Amino acid sequence: MQLSLDHIASPVGDILIVSDGDNLRALDFHDYAPRMHRLLRLHYGGYELTPGTAPRPLRHALEAYFDGELSDLASIAVTTGGTAFQRLIWSELRQIPPGTVTTYGSLAARIGRPTASRAVGMANGANPLNIVVPCHRVVGADSKLTGYGGGLHRKEWLLAHERRHSEG
Template sequence: MPPEASFPRDLILSRLASPVGEILIVTDEGEALRALDFHDYAPRMRRLLARGYGERETREGTAPRQVAEALERYFAGDLAALSGLAWRTNGTDFQREVWSALTTIPAGETLTYKGLAQRIGRPAAVRAVGLANGANPIALVAPCHRVIGADGGLTGYGGGLSRKAWLLAHEGAQFKAPHPAR
């Protein structure tokens, strides 16, 4: 079951270097993760934050130790390191159900949108699952990069397809590589 939705008092923005670019981390006053995205997708992250929490300011801060260390361990090869992080997201009950289901896809495995819809008991909701997946505010922790097309190919990813391919390769997952742009 997804964590309960709540409205934080403070939103703290921190940054962390990674092999796939600078990561933006938004936590609340209790150090629960509220958003995680990549620096080149900051406008997308801000839109998702505004949808979940209204137009609010974030203040600069330092990432909570457990969040920074989990991300560093993940990129160093401990693929289960992110699974214990505390997170709270606002969204519809359906979105939070999809985001929670994403956390059940093990590293090194992939699932199709249809498979994800079946996993939550809504086999006809493939498009709705895709939309919820695309609105996931906590990339990597709710690993939306592990959702692929029915043909095994990479489909959209809020952090870009090349980053999705890197993450899946890092985890040892099987997928069809995207064709280079012509």
């Protein structure tokens, strides 16, 4: 599989963008590149990354998000590997409004599997599309921040950014 790799600067560090020319395939932080490569291998098997420029609408939507236009992320076309269950969870994550959070248990209940909170957590952790598939909006049952593939400091920043720009 031939994919292109681009990067943009953001307030929380450089972001790596992997696309197939039309759709986003992976998005991660530069210091989490090994995680991104592990997920690409897991979801796609063999792949080749070549330097390139991500599609303009994708770059624009990410830049707009960091400028406070949170709804622009919904316009990003994504294609992911993963199991049917993982893709279901990732789709549900995109339904969580910016500036709000949910728990793993609530997400499991939303999909009709109330006892599957651990499986939801595992799918959340295998998300290859940080920010765009907003796994940072999921917190522990006690409302505390839990693990995040980009580091808890980024999760905290992203949630504060969204709350700030979601307030009317």
